[in-house]
Amino acid sequence: MSTMRTHYCGLVTEELLGQSVSLCGWVHRRRDHGGVIFIDLRDREGLVQIVCHPDNADVFKASEAVRNEYCLRITGVVTNRLEGTVNSNLKSGKIEITATNVEVLNASVAVPFQLDDDNLSETTRLTHRVLDLRRPQMQNNLRLRYKVTMEVRKYLDALGFIDIETPMLTKSTPEGARDYLVPSRVNAGKFFALPQSPQLFKQLLMVANFDRYYQITKCFRDEDLRADRQPEFTQIDCETSFLTEQEIRDLFEDMIRVVFKNTLDIDLPNPFPVMDYYQAMGLYGSDKPDMRxxxxxxxxxxxxxxxxxxxxxxxxxxxxxxxxxxxxxxxxxxxxxxxxxxxxxxxxxxxxxxxxxxxxxxxxxxxxxxxxxxxxxxxxxxxxxxxxxxxxxxxxxxxxxxxxxxxxxxxxxxxxxxxxxxxxxxAGLFDDVWKPLWVIDFPMFEHDEESGRWNATHHPFTAPKDGHEDMLETDPGACISKAYDMVLNGWELGGGSIRIHREEVQSKVFRALKIDAEEAQLKFGFLLDALQYGAPPHGGLAFGLDRIVTMMTGSDSIRDVIAFPKTQRAQCLLTNAPSEVDEKQLKELHIRLRNAEPKVA
Amino acid sequence: MSTMRTHYCGLVTEELLGQSVSLCGWVHRRRDHGGVIFIDLRDREGLVQIVCHPDNADVFKASEAVRNEYCLRITGVVTNRLEGTVNSNLKSGKIEITATNVEVLNASVAVPFQLDDDNLSETTRLTHRVLDLRRPQMQNNLRLRYKVTMEVRKYLDALGFIDIETPMLTKSTPEGARDYLVPSRVNAGKFFALPQSPQLFKQLLMVANFDRYYQITKCFRDEDLRADRQPEFTQIDCETSFLTEQEIRDLFEDMIRVVFKNTLDIDLPNPFPVMDYYQAMGLYGSDKPDMRxxxxxxxxxxxxxxxxxxxxxxxxxxxxxxxxxxxxxxxxxxxxxxxxxxxxxxxxxxxxxxxxxxxxxxxxxxxxxxxxxxxxxxxxxxxxxxxxxxxxxxxxxxxxxxxxxxxxxxxxxxxxxxxxxxxxxxAGLFDDVWKPLWVIDFPMFEHDEESGRWNATHHPFTAPKDGHEDMLETDPGACISKAYDMVLNGWELGGGSIRIHREEVQSKVFRALKIDAEEAQLKFGFLLDALQYGAPPHGGLAFGLDRIVTMMTGSDSIRDVIAFPKTQRAQCLLTNAPSEVDEKQLKELHIRLRNAEPKVA
CATH class of the missing domain: 3.30.1360.30 (GAD-like domain)
Incomplete structure (x- = not known):
């Protein structure tokens, strides 16, 4: 496959018996056994056993010097293992490589932990993330994550969806979650916000006749973190025009079925059961019931x-x-x-x-x-x-x-x-299988006891059921929306809705939420404008990629399916981000730290 | 294809003659011609002509009321156009739809400009971006952009590259360009930086045994903007281990060839010419010469x-x-x-x-x-x-x-x-074809007259040519690097290098750049650490997606291949970002505006 290597370690099998191969990888383990040195060499495809015989002096000398996690290039001949030493856990387990050359590409200092130690603290793992990522479990997790996204892309591509990038530096609209802000240097005193989701941009793309959009993109919420949350997370974000709610649900239900089938060979039920919100709350007290x-x-x-x-x-x-x-x-x-x-x-x-x-x-x-x-x-x-x-x-x-x-x-x-x-x-009260379902017909609004106001259950762009438009202002609590969530084993995999495509309905919803015309224009004027230019009926969905892959890999935490995650204190232990910055940088951004402000008497 | 529509407007042809179809789209033009109303209905696949006869009273009445950019659902029968009215510019030009039902899905207020007006100012276009995006040219640009990324993904996938996401909220390392900063709420007085590129993370992934990585990802530079720059831009970012410089160049040269072939059916030369930096500067005064x-x-x-x-x-x-x-x-x-x-x-x-x-x-x-x-x-x-x-x-x-x-x-x-x-x-001094080339063997360092210091020509992680390691500190000006740029028609499409994979070489380069051990540890300690754990030989490349697509579409500006770009003053005219934010938000982030600071006597 290249000048440096002919095969991946983990893929050398008895089909190559007698052939000379060149392999590159890391020393997983090195043993001296009866005067012969054995090296388990590891690359991304797995392990292979290297044998360094004392009768090849150069090879033996080189192999004596290597230690765990040295990066090596080995040339050797594929040989049958001795009887009784076959390792059926390895793809390469029937063979070994009799080394003819051992080249140290890079040495390694002693590693702070063994890669196969399963009892590492998360702090240790995140501090030494580069070594942690070498572990087969993490390699598998990130490769599955990639496969999931490629399956999603292939599925959507075949249906005419196109990936369109929306801005990362966008407008702050302090609703719901807290924004991450980015001070502007050129526009003194002003700030961008990192997107909580591309919601409004994808709706604008529908108005702009892109018809079928998707994006696998980072979103940001500056919330207090729980085990399953990260400051930045990845959404599979989708939107289409001219489809009914049922058609949208069918399309994305099928997508998830295809992803599970093509990556893990899991057959999810077809179709998924559908339950309305009130039924779910009635029977399970939850809008994401664990149906197992x-x-x-x-x-x-x-x-x-x-x-x-x-x-x-x-x-x-x-x-x-x-x-x-x-x-x-x-x-x-x-x-x-x-x-x-x-x-x-x-x-x-x-x-x-x-x-x-x-x-x-x-x-x-x-x-x-x-x-x-x-x-x-x-x-x-x-x-x-x-x-x-x-x-x-x-x-x-x-x-x-x-x-x-x-x-x-x-x-x-x-x-x-x-x-x-x-x-x-x-007692047989738990059915250990994948149990997806749709929860639909959410209420438009939730009453907030504290403020006495109505809040949007999903977001203020969700369309009411046909005929419910007239109750938006008169009886908000009775309005049902065209929102839907896909739920799997007690987790929300994704959610979406048919959106409001008429400006007058959107304005009604803003009024129901006590957002007056001026505020609506200031914050969402561009949406209200766009809706007036023949906005099409449209709707969509967003899936949480981190969550999906966490479930698929059976991981304990979404941090196990993210290459470089943050801790629950929103820190990167590897790079020490966030960190202090120069006064010069702050000056250019027209800001100063509050604790550094001049004292006034 | 759905309950609402059976076909795309632009794809209805004579093959469907006599059939009833349902179409959804926008009124591109509406004409009253001899008592018959003709509507050009537009969707993402193009135009089709709708005929509304007065003998169908409902249809006629509805069609009389529609105006440009109304969103309609039309049902009708595919009919041959009258002789002499065939439009050979349209795929649907031989037929028309005799309407049997006209449904207004959404009305439109009068549009501020005609979509086929080619003389719009950029301000108008960016302010009314949603309408601007409906124009066929913008539709084509963004679809080509998508096709390019899918071709890249397919090509890299087949070679075993996997897409791994790197963080957006990362560490500020004020080198080269200015960072966009993000104040941390949880960690008072500290800041994240948005990545200028995933350079160090992709190198860490190589050390972590991911072997072949790519990502199509947003990068950020807070620089003064020129015509071809945006605060956020998209990179096709790639890295591999265990390949030689020549192998890496071949692999990515082939990728670009495949992309041009499979999207625009353009045959780029095979192989691309290769020229070293000094030759390029000698003959053309440029390291990205326009070879046309x-x-x-x-x-x-x-x-x-x-x-x-x-x-x-x-x-x-x-x-x-x-x-x-x-x-x-x-x-x-x-x-x-x-x-x-x-x-x-x-x-x-x-x-x-x-x-x-x-x-x-x-x-x-x-x-x-x-x-x-x-x-x-x-x-x-x-x-x-x-x-x-x-x-x-x-x-x-x-x-x-x-x-x-x-x-x-x-x-x-x-x-x-x-x-x-x-x-x-x-005079025949211009050859109007695609003229790619590689420029290689860049100097490691450039001398900065002002500071009297040496700066990295590419970045400080670029490997020197074999044998040049010893001159890094003694004769920096003589050191040649393993850096390479892909150039097309006078523009740099992408660039990369073999990276330093030995800690001692990296430390030498830092010293040559007058970054002392303490500063190196503070800023790049995590890289130096990682290099000590058997980092493999590795290298890669990053392409500027915006630039590539701008060239492929023949656009004047990269703003024509970005759905929602910023102006040269780094503003979004559509959403009015950046904007002022609440004092409450600033307080939570432990910052205040400089112009709002309390005066001290």
């Missing part, structure tokens, strides 16, 4: 309205209150300690307690049930609980009663936790 | 050393001076006014004048030459000038004499200007 968990909520708000138990009745009779039961099949034998742990767990989500009923013998009615709360529930309520949850003897029912959000969050998380627990797996 | 221009410099420094003409002799005898002749075949009849204009032109590059000789009859010696300077040149010098330039009767010879840089810049630019002039084209 085979438990559902039973809504008991009605049932609890007239019970003596104040905790339930009070909530059931209050506006925005919700009472649910979560039936845990075969949960009746759950030890008290485990129930206590779950009680503590739901507390994280704001639940003030976790009531339960053990169903010993349903046929016995009240006497067959075991729980501190049974005495406060009348017979009819108990019968309905059993009937509506479908509880069987030996089951356990957990209860959540609070504001709907608290119940959904707490019992939704509990459902997932039990499903993923050892108990859940043993 | 069929004129070369003749170096006359030696010849002029003993002439009476002080301007020439003084320069010829001074250190760093250069005297050249530029023979202009058939230039003898050039009117005085044109020569004066060229004299002014070279002044832009610092030349203090432009001496010339008209060769009327070379055989007559001094008497056959016409020029104010002839009297100050002795016979032998005149004979050598004629002989060495190869001047023929009727030719003109221009002279440059100054510091080498001034001569190279001025006479180099003059060479190109004459070559591209009407005269040059008529």
């Amino acid at each position: 968990v085979k438990m559902e909520f039973t809504d008991l708000t009605e049932v609890m309205k007239d019970v003596d138990f104040k905790v339930f009745a009070g909530v059931a009779n209050s506006v925005g209150g919700r009472v649910v039961g979560l039936r845990v099949p075969q949960g009746g034998n759950m030890p008290r300690s485990e129930i206590d742990a779950y009680t503590q767990f739901v507390g994280i989500y704001g639940a003030k307690g976790l009531a339960y009923i053990k169903v010993n013998e349903a046929a016995k009615g009240r006497d067959g049930l075991q729980s501190p709360i049974v005495k406060n529930l009348h017979d009819e309520a108990l019968a309905k609980i059993i009937a509506q949850t479908g509880a069987q003897d030996g089951d356990l029912i957990f209860f959540g009663a609070d504001k709907a959000k608290v119940v959904n969050d707490a019992i939704g998380a509990l459902r997932v936790k039990i499903g993923h627990s050892d108990f859940g797996k043993k | 221009v069929k004129m070369e410099f003749t170096d006359l420094t030696e010849v002029m050393k003993d002439v009476d003409f002080k301007v020439f002799a003084g320069v010829a005898n001074s250190v760093g001076g250069r005297v050249v002749g530029l023979r202009v075949p058939q230039g003898g009849n050039m009117p005085r006014s044109e020569i004066d204009a060229y004299t002014q032109f070279v002044g832009i590059y610092g030349a203090k004048g432009l001496a010339y000789i008209k060769v009327n009859e070379a055989a007559k010696g001094r008497d056959g030459l016409q020029s104010p300077i002839v009297k100050n040149l002795h016979d032998e010098a005149l004979a050598k000038i004629i002989a060495q330039t190869g001047a023929q009767d009727g030719d003109l010879i221009f002279f440059g004499a100054d510091k080498a840089k001034v001569v190279n810049d001025a006479i180099g630019a003059l060479r190109v200007k004459i070559g591209h002039s009407d005269f040059g084209k008529k």
Whole structure:
């Protein structure tokens, strides 16, 4: 394949027996065994065993001097391994290379850790990222990431989508997440923002007749970081004109199916199930339910309205209150300690307690049930609980009663936790397969208790369902949108919507969000303008590439599928970014540090 | 192809005669002709003619109401055009659509200019970019841009290159160009920089055993903008390990050949000519010579050393001076006014004048030459000038004499200007074809007169030629590097080098650049560290995508191949970025504006 090497180490097999090959790679391991030196040489395709015999003095001398992670060029003859030394874990495991020349391309100082050490701290790994990236797992992760993007590109290319780059230096519109700002040198006192997404630009491209757009691009959000977030992340961003919501969903559902099939040979269901938002919240307390968990909520708000138990009745009779039961099949034998742990767990989500009923013998009615709360529930309520949850003897029912959000969050998380627990797996409550679904028909707006205002559930450019335009200002809470999320195993893979393509509807939505005409013009004037020039019906979707690859590789963190990620304090441990800069640079940008400002009396 | 439409407008041909089709697009033109309304409907694939007959009352009424740039959905039957009305400029020119339904998907306000107006100011175009992008030329430019990137991806994919994303939020290393800075909120007083190129990250990826990397990615330089520059620009960035310089050049030369062939069906020469830096500077005064221009410099420094003409002799005898002749075949009849204009032109590059000789009859010696300077040149010098330039009767010879840089810049630019002039084209001095070449063997360092220091000609990570390592500190000016540029028609398409892969060589280069050990560790410690862990021999290249596509589309400006470019004042006229931001945002970022600082007495 080149002057320096004829083959990749990991791909040399018995087909090359007797041939001379030249290989380049790193010393993975070096052993002296009965006076013969063995080197496992590693390149991106894997390992091959090199044998350096003492009867070749030059080779032997050179091989004696090498250490782990030296970069070598080896020439040698492909030879059968001795019987009993075949390594069936390696593609090259039947052969070895009898070295005729060993050239040290570059030496290595002693490495700070062994590459096959699986117990490295993340700080160590990120500080020595270059060595960390040599590990086969990281090599595989980034290669899979690449394959995913190429499959996406091929799929979209065949359908006439074209990749168009949108600006990285753009306008700050402080909505939702915090912007990363870039001070302008030429325009004193002004700032660019790094894009949170190419949303508006892709809509402009639709208005500009590009018809089918995509881009795999970096987006930026200056948020407090969680395990699965990075300051910069990569979106597969797509938009099309003249397709219906159903057609858009079908197209991208198929794309994800093709990606999984062509990279990991995984068959995702066809079609994906579809569920509307209210159904998802009703049954799972989540708009991204993990469908692998085979438990559902039973809504008991009605049932609890007239019970003596104040905790339930009070909530059931209050506006925005919700009472649910979560039936845990075969949960009746759950030890008290485990129930206590779950009680503590739901507390994280704001639940003030976790009531339960053990169903010993349903046929016995009240006497067959075991729980501190049974005495406060009348017979009819108990019968309905059993009937509506479908509880069987030996089951356990957990209860959540609070504001709907608290119940959904707490019992939704509990459902997932039990499903993923050892108990859940043993009890058959967890189906270990890929379970995608679409969640659709989101509400247009969410009410913000604090400000008393309505916020856009997705973003303010999402179209309302046909016929809901008239309620935008009169009854925002009742408006359903044409938004859709693709969910896989409890994670949102991507989401999108049909967009508003009429200026008057867009202006109505801004008014519903209490963005007045002046502010709308200042921030989104270019969009409102564009919509007036015959904007086409359009919609699209954006997928989170980091998340998708994290799931596909089974990684613990999205940092394992990003070559040079930031820590949770938004730092790069390798380069020490961010760092201090020269006063001269700040001066040119017309800014100064706040802590460096002159004191005034 | 979807519920809304069955075909693209521009692709409906006589093959569909008699069939009913549904089309979506924009009203390009609408004419009332003999009581029948004709609409040219436009989508991304082109135009088709829609006919709305008065006998279909609904259709006619709807079509009467439409105006330019309305977005329509038309259903109709594909019909033969009447004889004499066939439009051979259109793919759909033999047919028209007899409308059976006209649906207005969205109306348009009156457009501020006609889309086929070719005389729009750039300000108008960038302010109304969405409409500007609807123009066929812009549609074609961005589609060609996409095709180029897909061809690049396919070519590199087949060779085992993988696309790996490198960070956008990275470390500021104020070398060369100015960084765009991004203040950190979490790390008060610290800043990220947007990457000027992924140079160091791609080298780290080589050390990390990724072997063959590419990325088509945004880079940022906060420089004063020229016509062909943008604050953010796109690089095709590539790097490989274990290949020789020749192998790398061959690989990427072939890539560019494939791209030109597969997108525009252009056959570039195979192989590209190769010229070393000193030869290019000697013959053309440029390291990116436009090889279409069929004129070369003749170096006359030696010849002029003993002439009476002080301007020439003084320069010829001074250190760093250069005297050249530029023979202009058939230039003898050039009117005085044109020569004066060229004299002014070279002044832009610092030349203090432009001496010339008209060769009327070379055989007559001094008497056959016409020029104010002839009297100050002795016979032998005149004979050598004629002989060495190869001047023929009727030719003109221009002279440059100054510091080498001034001569190279001025006479180099003059060479190109004459070559591209009407005269040059008529005189056969311009070969209107694609003329790529490689310029190689650049000097490692350039001497900076002002600071008295040596600067890296490419960048400090470029490897010296084998054997030149020892001169890095002792004789920097004599060191040649393994750098190479790909040049096409006077523009640098891309450039790269074999990189330094040994820590001790890298440290030597830093010392030659007067970067001391402490500073080197602070700025590039992570690179020096990485090089110590068995860094492989590696090298690569980066192409300027914007430039390549500008050339391929024959555009005047790179702004014509970027969807949403910035002006030369680094502004986006569409969104009004950069813009002022809230004080709250600045506070969170621990910065304040300089002009807003509290006054101190």
